[in-house]
Amino acid sequence: xxxxxxxxxxxxxxxERERDIAALFDRHYAPLCRLAYVILGDAGLAxxxxxxxxxxxxxxxxxxRDHARSDAYLRRAVVNLCxxxxxxxxIERRVNQETYKRDERKAPAWDAEIHETKxxxxxxxxxxxxxxxxxxxxxxxxxxxEAEIAEILDCAQGTVKSQLSKARAKLEKELMPQLTAGRGS
Amino acid sequence: xxxxxxxxxxxxxxxxxxxEPADEAAARERFLKRKRAxxxxxxISGVAxxxxxxxxxxxxxxxxxxxxxxxxxxxxxxxxxxxxxxDEPISASAGDAGVWVAEAGAESVRLIDPxxxxxxxxxxxxxxxxxxxxxxxxxxxxxxxxVTDTGWVTRLYGDPPGIEGTxxxxxxxxxxxxxxxxxxxxxxxxxxAVEPAAGELYFxxxxxxxxxxxxxxxxxxxxxxxxxxxxxxxxxxxxxxGSMGEVRALSDPTGEPVGEFAYRLDLPVxxxxxxxxAAGGGDNADLAATDDSLWIATGTGGSLFRxxxxxxxxxxxxxxxxRYTDLAVEGNTVWALTGGDGPSMLRQFDAASGRVxxxxxxxxxxxxxxxxxxxxxxxxxxxxxxxxxxxxxxxTDEEAEAPEDDEAAALIDPxxxxxxxxxxGDIYVQPRSGDPIRLTDxxxxxxxxxxxxxxxxxxxYEVEFEGLVRLDLISGxxxxxxxxxxxxxxxxxxxxxxxxxxxxxxILIGPPGGAPERRVSVGDCASETGxxxxxxxxxxxxxxxxxxxxxxxxxxxxxxxxxxxxxYQLQIAEGSQPFDLGExxxxxxxxxxxxxxxxxxxxxxxxxxxxxxxxxGADQDPTSHEFGSIRFxxxxxxxxxxxxxxxxxxxxxxxxxxxxxxxxLREDGTWExxxxxxxxxxxxxxxxxxxxxxxxxAVRDPGPGPGGDVFAFKGLAARR
Numbered sequence: 025x026x027x028x029x030x031x032x033x034x035x036x037x038x039x040e041r042e043r044d045i046a047a048l049f050d051r052h053y054a055p056l057c058r059l060a061y062v063i064l065g066d067a068g069l070a071x072x073x074x075x076x077x078x079x080x081x082x083x084x085x086x087x088x089r090d091h092a093r094s095d096a097y098l099r100r101a102v103v104n105l106c107x108x109x110x111x112x113x114x115i116e117r118r119v120n121q122e123t124y125k126r127d128e129r130k131a132p133a134w135d136a137e138i139h140e141t142k143x144x145x146x147x148x149x150x151x152x153x154x155x156x157x158x159x160x161x162x163x164x165x166x167x168x169x170e171a172e173i174a175e176i177l178d179c180a181q182g183t184v185k186s187q188l189s190k191a192r193a194k195l196e197k198e199l200m201p202q203l204t205a206g207r208g209s
Numbered sequence: 210x211x212x213x214x215x216x217x218x219x220x221x222x223x224x225x226x227x228x229e230p231a232d233e234a235a236a237r238e239r240f241l242k243r244k245r246a247x248x249x250x251x252x253i254s255g256v257a258x259x260x261x262x263x264x265x266x267x268x269x270x271x272x273x274x275x276x277x278x279x280x281x282x283x284x285x286x287x288x289x290x291x292x293x294x295x296d297e298p299i300s301a302s303a304g305d306a307g308v309w310v311a312e313a314g315a316e317s318v319r320l321i322d323p324x325x326x327x328x329x330x331x332x333x334x335x336x337x338x339x340x341x342x343x344x345x346x347x348x349x350x351x352x353x354x355x356v357t358d359t360g361w362v363t364r365l366y367g368d369p370p371g372i373e374g375t376x377x378x379x380x381x382x383x384x385x386x387x388x389x390x391x392x393x394x395x396x397x398x399x400x401x402a403v404e405p406a407a408g409e410l411y412f413x414x415x416x417x418x419x420x421x422x423x424x425x426x427x428x429x430x431x432x433x434x435x436x437x438x439x440x441x442x443x444x445x446x447x448x449x450x451g452s453m454g455e456v457r458a459l460s461d462p463t464g465e466p467v468g469e470f471a472y473r474l475d476l477p478v479x480x481x482x483x484x485x486x487a488a489g490g491g492d493n494a495d496l497a498a499t500d501d502s503l504w505i506a507t508g509t510g511g512s513l514f515r516x517x518x519x520x521x522x523x524x525x526x527x528x529x530x531x532r533y534t535d536l537a538v539e540g541n542t543v544w545a546l547t548g549g550d551g552p553s554m555l556r557q558f559d560a561a562s563g564r565v566x567x568x569x570x571x572x573x574x575x576x577x578x579x580x581x582x583x584x585x586x587x588x589x590x591x592x593x594x595x596x597x598x599x600x601x602x603x604x605t606d607e608e609a610e611a612p613e614d615d616e617a618a619a620l621i622d623p624x625x626x627x628x629x630x631x632x633x634g635d636i637y638v639q640p641r642s643g644d645p646i647r648l649t650d651x652x653x654x655x656x657x658x659x660x661x662x663x664x665x666x667x668x669x670y671e672v673e674f675e676g677l678v679r680l681d682l683i684s685g686x687x688x689x690x691x692x693x694x695x696x697x698x699x700x701x702x703x704x705x706x707x708x709x710x711x712x713x714x715x716i717l718i719g720p721p722g723g724a725p726e727r728r729v730s731v732g733d734c735a736s737e738t739g740x741x742x743x744x745x746x747x748x749x750x751x752x753x754x755x756x757x758x759x760x761x762x763x764x765x766x767x768x769x770x771x772x773x774x775x776x777y778q779l780q781i782a783e784g785s786q787p788f789d790l791g792e793x794x795x796x797x798x799x800x801x802x803x804x805x806x807x808x809x810x811x812x813x814x815x816x817x818x819x820x821x822x823x824x825x826g827a828d829q830d831p832t833s834h835e836f837g838s839i840r841f842x843x844x845x846x847x848x849x850x851x852x853x854x855x856x857x858x859x860x861x862x863x864x865x866x867x868x869x870x871x872x873x874l875r876e877d878g879t880w881e882x883x884x885x886x887x888x889x890x891x892x893x894x895x896x897x898x899x900x901x902x903x904x905x906x907a908v909r910d911p912g913p914g915p916g917g918d919v920f921a922f923k924g925l926a927a928r929r
Contacts, residue, residue, distance in 0.1 A: 049237055057230040062221055071230055078240055145220040164214065165221035192213055199213075 048094060049078055056102050063106040063161045065150050070106075077101035100176045103162065107154040141203060148198045156191040159184055286557050286570045286586070290326045290598040294319050298589035298596060302395075303539070303582030304347025310589060310596055311342035311355055318345055318355055318365075321596060323583035334363050348395035348441065354413075356391045356402065362413065364400075394441040401446050401459075403436040410436050410448070442498030442538065449496045449505065456496075456503065456516070497536035497543065499560045504543055506534035513545055515563045525563030529556060539581035542601055546572070546579040546588060555579065555586060557601050567602035620682045621646055623665030627872050627880045628889055630896065631657040631924040632909070636670050638682070642879040645909075648680060658753075658924035660696045665928055669696040669704070669721055677706060679721055690722040697755035697764075705764055707752045714752045716766070716779070729779060731768050731787060754865060758810040765808040765816055776805050776818065778841075805839075807866035807890065815840040817888065819854065819866060836866075836888065836899065852903025854890075866890040867927045874898050874908060891922035 053074060060070035081098055149160060155177060162173045170188075174181040230236065295315025302309050307329060308321040320330040334342050340359035347353040353365040393402045402411040436457075438449040446459040497504045503516040511534065515525035531547030531554070538544070543558040553576045554569040574590035576597075581587070586599040625640045634655035637645040648668075649656045655673040662668065669679045669690065677690035690696075693706040704721045707714055717725035731752050752768045764779045768787075777787040805818040821834045834854035840847045866888055873883040888899045896909035 046237075046241070049240055053233055053236060053240075054230050058225045058228060061228045062225050067228060067231070071236065074230075075236065075240055141216065142220040142223055145216055146224055149217070149221070160217065161221060164217040165225060195217070196213060 044094075045078075045081070048081065048098065052095060052098055053078070056098060059099070059161065059166060060102050060106050062165050063103070063158055065146070073105045074102060077105055096172075096175070099166075103158050103176050107158055144199060144202050145195070148195050151198065152191055152194060155179075156187050156194070159187045160191050163188055285567045286555060286599050286602055288570070288597050289585070289600045291593075292321055292326050292328065292596045292598065294321075294328065294589075294594055294596055295331070296594050297591050298577065298594065299342065299591060300344045300578045301580040301587050301589050301596065302345045302347045302353075303349075303537075303580045303587070304353055305349045308580060308582050308587045308596070309345045309347050309353055311345035312594075313341040313343065313358070314594075316341055318342060318353070321587070323585070326598060332365060343390060344393055346393045346395040346400070348397055350397040351395050351399070354393055354395050354400040356393055358390065360391060360404075362400075362402075392438050394439040394446060396441050396446060401439050401441065403439045403448065410439075438496045440496040440498055442500075445498070447496055447498055447503060456505065495534055495536040497538045499538055499541075499543070502560055502563070504536055504538070504545075504558075504560075506536055506545060506547075511547060513558075515560075527556075527558075527565060529554070535579050537579045537581040537586060539584070542566075542581065544579050544581055544586045546576055546586075548572075548576055555588060555599060557586075570599060572597065620648060620680075620685055623682065626661065626665045626682070626928055628867065628869065628925065628927040629659040629661055629668055630889075630891070630909075630922060630926070631659060631670070632922055634673075634923075636668070636680075638668070639880070641881070655923075658695050660698045660926045661928055662698055663700055663702050668926070669698070670924070671696060677721075688722065693717070695753050695755050695766075696721075697757060699757045699761045700759055701761050703761065705755050705757070707755070714768075716752065716755070716764070718764075718781075729787065731766075731777070754806070754808060756808050756810045756816070756867075758813045760813045762813050763810070765810050767806060767808065776808055776816075809866050809868045809888065811838070811868055814842075817851070817866065817868065819890070820848075820850075836890070836903070852899070854899075854903075854905070865922065865925045867925045869898065869927050872927070873900070874906060889925055889927060891925055896922060896925075 056074045056077065057067075057070050060073050061067055064070050064073075077098055081094065081101060149157060152160060158177060159173055162168045162176060163170070168176075170181050170184045174184045177184065177187075294310050295312035295317050297312055297314030298310045298319075299313045300311040306320060307323055310319045310321065311334070312319060317331050317333050319328050319332075321327070322329045334355050334357070339361040340357035342355050343358040345353065345355045355363040355365070357363075391402045391404055393400055400413045402413065404411070436448040440447045448457050448459070495506045498518075501518050503518055505514045505516065506512070506529070507514075511528060511530040513527040513529050513534065513536075514523050517524045529545055529547050530551070531549045533547065533549045535546045536543065537546075538560065541560045543560050545556045545558065547554050547556070553572040555572050555576075556569045557566040558564065559566050572588055572590075573593075574595075575592040577589045577591040579586050579588045584601070586601070588597045588599060590597060621638050621640055627639045627641060629636065629638045630645075631637070634657065635650055636648045636656045636659050638648060638659075639645045649670075654675070656670050656678075657673055659668045659670040666683055667679055667681050669677055671677055671694045673694075677693040677696055679688045679690055681687070692708055694709070695707045697705045698721075699705065699718075702720075703718065705716055705718045707716055714731050716729040716731060718727040718729070719725040752766055755764060755766045757764055762781055764781065766777055766779070768775065768777055779785065779787045805820050807819045809817040811817055815838055817836065817838050819834055820837050835850050836852050836854055837848055837850045840849070869887040869889050871882050871885060871887065872880050873885060873887055874880055885901045887901075890897045890899055890905070895907045897905040898908050899905045
């Protein structure tokens with residue numbers, strides 16, 4: 025009897041996990057893809073990363089204590105994978121410019137009508153170092169408070185504050201001449 | 210400057226809303242499939258590792274000559290006939306009735322009878338707006354298909370096809386654009402075509418007695434995947450994605466649109482295979498299959514792979530050179546025609562062993578394609594307007610046998626061994642003099658993290674995602690040790706390794722290949738620090754860089770998840786739990802993150818580490834690295850900086866280090882023992898020897914790997 029109930033329990037756990045993971049996918053896939061896309065600017069890569077994050081979550085399901093917070097876990101996985109990808113891309117480009125080719129065919133083209141200013145802003149955001157870029161996206165796209173960003177980026181709240189501050193300074197420095205020139209003309 | 214924060218919000222919102230993930234339903238299905246596959250793989254990993262690891266080792270040591278050494282042969286391939294055909298023959302294919310040749314200049318296809326070496330029929334194909342014939346493909350049980358360089362398709366049918374004049378159909382455009390190249394494969398019931406430039410895939414059924422109807426050219430979704438070459442063999446349709454170096458097979462060869470791919474294999478991206486073009490110029494690649502092997506020739510770079518279809522592994526690779534390669538298969542013979550750089554060469558391979566047979570035959574003129582029929586290779590000469598028939602070199606049964614085991618010699622004298630390392634997924638050992646000796650050579654697998662036995666007569670390494678292998682350096686024999694990663698020999702011969710345990714890793718301690726005598730869970734946060742307040746997702750899922758104290762009293766390792774790999778110390782005394790060495794004075798100093806990596810135990814109470822410091826500045830990579838020593842005292846620990854490593858193009862967490870004892874690299878390139886301590890450090894892209902004064906000398910710069918991988922080193926080990 026003991027063995028039987030153990031089996032039933034395991035089966036039930038498996039079924040619950042399958043159901044929860046499927047629900048997690050349905051609820052979060054598109055928003056997470058969007059988050060990854062805004063950080064990376066590469067649709068194909070964004071979808072690949074979200075898929076990896078979901079699989080990681082699936083593998084770690086048994087170790088996540090609070091399943092109600094699995095969305096935070098997922099978001100953290102996506103951001104970390106994005107940062108990892110950015111760093112790796114930077115190094116790969118640096119060392120191996122000849123052979124590294126990333127397929128960006130899925131990246132949607134900017135609509136010609138989108139204001140030039142926004143195009144410049146996004147280009148500037150994409151040039152930020154990975155942690156600053158992630159912090160900016162989490163703050164201004166996901167609208168998360170600094171404490172939550174700190175948890176996702178695994179750093180102190182003060183670090184988030186300084187990262188955002190430096191990012192803004194950098195963006196202003198980068199954008200000021202272009203925007204001013206644009207107005208002048 | 211407008212309000213930056215407002216601008217950021219509106220811009221990012223617009224970027225996010227402009228993007229929609231492609232086909233979420235397909236992604237969901239893919240996710241569920243991969244999830245199931247992962248579970249299945251976990252379940253069978255204990256079995257899979259055995260065959261796979263042993264197969265890898267067998268390849269390396271029992272078939273050492275696959276690269277270049279030819280099978281002995283009584284004769285080289287010999288031209289036996291030259292058959293005149295129409296102008297500019299560009300493609301050839303063997304069908305049931307003979308050898309079909311497509312002629313771009315003559316705008317026709319021609320049938321050669323192998324019994325007489327004479328032309329049996331000429332069929333006009335592709336005139337005026339239909340363009341010139343570009344490729345012909347015939348199936349022994351099906352029809353003959355021809356596509357032109359503007360995408361028009363012609364089918365010859367009947368018995369024999371196309372001969373009676375009424376059995377020809379033509380004039381249907383397969384793709385609605387001009388200047389396209391299609392790669393086609395005839396199947397028993399139709400034809401499959403890929404359009405490399407667009408990554409499209411078409412299935413065309415035979416159309417009965419009429420011409421192929423465009424409505425029957427069903428375009429099939431490739432889910433963003435871009436097939437560039439197609440071949441039909443062994444009852445399957447094989448597709449190659451040249452840009453990503455991936456192969457898939459369709460589960461149904463009947464010509465019906467099939468979305469289910471039954472087989473997929475990732476090739477190193479560095480060997481990306483360019484789109485197939487009709488032979489004779491430009492970058493070219495090809496795909497061919499026998500019943501139990503798949504052959505893939507890359508274009509630029511000139512590599513030829515054989516994939517064993519029973520294991521899914523790339524088990525043979527040849528460098529054939531040239532800028533394009535065409536393949537043809539018949540029975541146990543594979544032909545490869547290369548050209549583009551220097552003279553064109555025709556090579557013969559034994560399909561079963563994967564070895565080259567005899568010497569290559571230099572082809573004159575401008576060879577454009579090869580096909581195999583009636584025991585011969587048939588090579589079209591685009592300049593000479595002829596087809597050259599070449600008979601193969603005979604291979605006797607005795608010659609095809611594998612080399613004798615008793616030829617095995619010691620791979621390296623243990624007294625000569627200085628250190629071992631993994632570079633681009635292969636294991637090397639460094640002798641006292643000369644270049645490192647490569648011990649494994651498997652492109653598909655990644656062998657990493659070698660550790661040297663205390664006697665120096667064996668190494669154990671990890672085959673990533675599979676398990677551990679012990680390699681005897683004297684006999685060359687290898688032994689599968691089962692599941693595990695990150696092996697580490699204890700100085701007295703005991704052994705530690707890591708098992709994933711379903712994402713909840715454990716360190717096992719015991720004899721190599723034997724039952725573990727102790728299991729230490731490192732995935733349970735509570736057992737490490739006693740602190741259960743932290744989020745569970747911070748529990749380590751990866752354990753690496755195991756290093757033993759010289760007296761075997763403690764084991765040190767890194768454990769973490771994606772980012773941040775704190776160091777842990779495990780006292781071997783019964784019952785002790787891992788202790789987090791990184792918890793003490795905080796990983797944050799004034800907002801900067803300090804991390805330790807690459808532990809090397811040097812005494813019973815001290816380790817050397819690389820200490821890296823992140824910056825809040827522009828670059829997110831660590832901007833300072835130093836090599837230091839941590840000594841554990843009763844009151845805590847003491848850190849001593851040994852020397853500043855400066856700033857290197859590296860990711861700190863990918864560093865590895867080992868103490869080399871007193872081995873020193875002399876100016877003449879030999880290694881000798883001195884009185885000074887040295888260390889070997891890899892920073893992912895280079896291997897350095899560092900002496901007591903902190904001077905670092907690069908001893909190995911491997912450059913980008915076969916997959917463009919810059920993370921060259923994964924594992925260092927030194928004799929202790």
